[in-house]
Amino acid sequence: MHTLWKGAISFGLVNVPIKMFAATEEKDIHMKYIHKECGSSLSYxxxxxxxxxxxxxxxxxxxxxxxxxxxxxxxxxxxxxxxxEATKEIKILDFVDLTDIDPIYFQKTYYLSPGDTGSNAYNLLLESLRQTGKIGIATVTLRSKSTLAAIRIVDGCIAMETIFYPDEIRSVKQVPNLPENVQVNDKELTMAKMLIDQLSGPFEPEKYTDEYRAALMEAIEQKIAGKEVKAAPEVQRTNVIDLMSALQASLDAVKPKAEGKGGKTAGKGRGRGKVKETVS
Incomplete structure (x- = not known):
């Protein structure tokens, strides 16, 4: 891994030297703008x-x-x-429970490893967070921008999640047409809860794939080989028009899977990848 940043975590008077690494990597397929007349890439x-x-x-x-x-x-x-505040310091201000933070606040995750010195302080912070179940709320400056961050444990590693400031989160009051008084049909609600139960299971991220990216890579390989790009088959939709029928049809569709697994089943994820258009 490439070291993105070197600095220290501080809480109270304790200083923990660390190195920062990106915890995620972008898998988007990047494309350039091309002049169709001559086939050359366009410059910005x-x-x-x-x-x-x-x-x-x-x-x-x-x-x-x-x-x-x-x-x-x-x-x-x-x-x-x-x-x-542009210092090489991740300053922990408070310790809170992870469940206190709504996921809407999270931005990007970084892994933090011990610096060349201070491994004892790193281990102390890691074990303290593990045993208390707390996460640290800190401030940090990255690329000349001050941001809030959450310091927590991920698989035995101290990780930092950059998070939005409260005034960067838009109020749901700005969302149009939200219902004021939620009223639903009891039978429909019962069936919807049954469907959720049938589709519930543990989170297994390895079973979710970016189907669009896979299809795009296949199309790229076909074009390189001089073959005609095959269009994806259309998704077959049932002509269900009312909500009760849709719920019943959904339950009927998942029951064979649930029975085959001897119980509940989890729905397959359908990732939607992004293609970024860039210029050279």
Missing amino acids: VKKCNNCEREVPWEEIAKGYEYEPGHYVIFEKEELERLNT
Whole structure:
């Protein structure tokens, strides 16, 4: 693994030297923009519409548009001076229960290993978190951006989850057409709960695959081999129009699977991958 960041975790007066590694890796299939006429990839050019020329990096600053067409300009050094917390420190402020944090707050996960020194302090924090069942809420600066983070244990490793600040979470009150008084049919509710029960089981992430990415890779290989790309078969849908019939048909569909496994069954995940379009 490539070391992304070196620093320390601090809680109270305890300092834990660590190295940071990305815990996840992107599996998206990246594509470039291609000029169909000649087959060449397109380059990204920063062009000034006023001067009508390409602008080199040394002539570029950052600006905030406070009203249409009007900006306040900041040099890189000015922004760095504003970030007083830009230290190589993950500062734990509080310890809380993991269940206290709604998943909507989580952003990205990083693994933290002991630094070249201080393995005893690392082990102490790891075991303390394990035995208390707590996670640490910390502040950290990554890539010039201050963020909140949760420090927890993942398979015997201290991990850091960056999390959104509260004012970065949109209120559900902004979502249109939410029901004010939820009312459902009792029979439909009973059948829906039965269907959930039939489809319930332990979380087994290894059985979920990104079907779109697999299909795209197959199409890429077919094109490389000069073959015609085969379209995916259409998903067969039943013509169920009312809710009770849909629930009953769903229960009937999962019962054979449940009986074959001697009980409950878990639904198969259908991942939806993303294709990122980039330019060179």
